[in-house]
Amino acid sequence: MTAPVPAGPPEGSLPARAVPELSALTGDDSWHRLHPLSPLVRAGRRIVSLIVVLVGIPVLNQRQTGGDLVTDVAVIGAALVGGFVSWLVTRWQIADGVLRLDTGLLRRDSRRFPLSQVQAVDVVQSGAARLLGLAELQLRVAGGDAARGGRLACLRLADAERLRGQLLALAAVPAAGLAGPSPGPAARASARVLFRVRASRLPAAILLTRAGAVALLVAVATVLTVQFDGSARVIAPFLPVVLGVVATLWRQLNGQYGTTVVAAPDGIQLRSGLIQTTAETIRPGRIQAVRLVEPLMWRRLGWCRLEADVAGARQRQEDRAEGQRLRALIPVGSRAEADLMLAELMADPPLPRHPAPPRSRWKAPLSYHFLSWNADDRYVVAVRGRVCRQTTWVPLEKVQSIRWVQGPIQRRLGLASVHLDVAGKRVSAVIEDRDRDEAARILGTLPDLARVARSAAS
């Protein structure tokens, strides 16, 4: 099988000219390559771990033979050659409002992303990419399947930022109610900072959540075992657990450090990260749900977390744990900051006002005091949670389906719940444990309210 060679004009393939101007971008359908250093970045993680192996094993194990070293070097070499070939056969193009991404040597893979379908555009920089001044551009499309997302890895940081602005501008043109010009320097100046996380508060906040409690338990268990046994060797079986806990805490810190939210004309821009930095833009009207989370310990301190759900999964495999959580607009902040952000995300959101009937305590003894809901003609808000109070706002126009559910205990107590599902796997607002008649009334009115909201939005 012969390697398909990119057919684009050679001058358009030069990485130095990877991003043309917007005027050229809309009409110019030439093919572009990624940055030639991309294979190095994409193999970055593997190289780091191999360096650790190369350096670490001879130190730990004196019997390291030359054969293993040759194998390791061969693996690195193969990875680099593979990455180079992959770079050689990867090209992208923007034409007619569609981003095309062709890749693959033996099995050609050609993807098309209609820009009007793009939910968000992220610029992600891993540690290796930051050293080289590169960045990865990720396109998020609806559907929840990470494999369907687009990923340009890597471009120069400035190019990635510029391309992101241009993609968002292109994507915004067909969308209703959004003025389309590309954000120039003037638009940048009008951007307002909505929130900036306090670096001193973040580590404490992470330690005060469930992950922190687990870490404490593991630490105590380890210390106690060592105390009883008297020798440090018994730690060995604990090591994987300890590493897992540390990795979880680290991922949270790395992902949320320095979170800055800026309201810009093309959407809400979110930047965060310690080693790996992420910059994403959430287009207005693409937010499926907003959730305010208040863990037990945080409530004492008046802290909370505000998360937004945007349709479309995060792309990178290693971010899967992160993807389960929603994107935290406020990793930790005060209620005042959260209220400010809420007002920015939603026009006059309703506050939960209708608590659940007292008899719901028999069904939900740990959470009945939180259960509450409210709705107006644009949003539904529902509160639930046992230790950790979760308040979820869902725009009625985004509701995909409404489900009425009644379990055996609820039936005995004359209660029922109503679920409002939005796109994706992660979120649904649950109006839990309402009086049976009230639940029936909710089920009777919400579909009509949602229909009116949908037709008003489109």
Added chain:
Amino acid sequence: MIDPDGSPGLRRAWSGPDDPAVSWLRPSPLLLRARRIEVAAATVPVAIIGGLAGQAVSAGVGIAIAAAVVLAGLLAERFLARRVASWGYAERNDDLMVRRGVLVRRLSVIPYGRMQFIDITAGPLERALGLATLRMHTAAAASDARIPGLASATAAALRDQLAALGEAQAAGL
């Protein structure tokens, strides 16, 4: 109210919220037969094998085990009848309602405009009885709406009708 199988016993199977203006449609009565065959296909071999294994100890034990398995199958059959009877669907102007469940009761409302795709599946047993299961998918993973035990022709007609309605009312994400 339209009640294709017309049995008053089945009407009482649903006690959730109801809309008097809505006429509930029901899966084919053959669905109950399909479920019964499934239960029998599971019960009979287990009863025989259990009985034979018990025979090794004594004849009484063998008979007791076989009888217990058959009894469990009969109990499951009684539960099945109620479960099958609880299924129902109703086409309203803007959305489809699907209800199901005996122990945990569920009623889903899916707007036509939110349906991403609709598929029809039929296993070997369902095919033999001329049945099919209709599934509606929205962008939300949680809204799992399906209607089992539709006659194949009904399922195909319903699919086409829902698809047409969905196209007419489609809304962006």
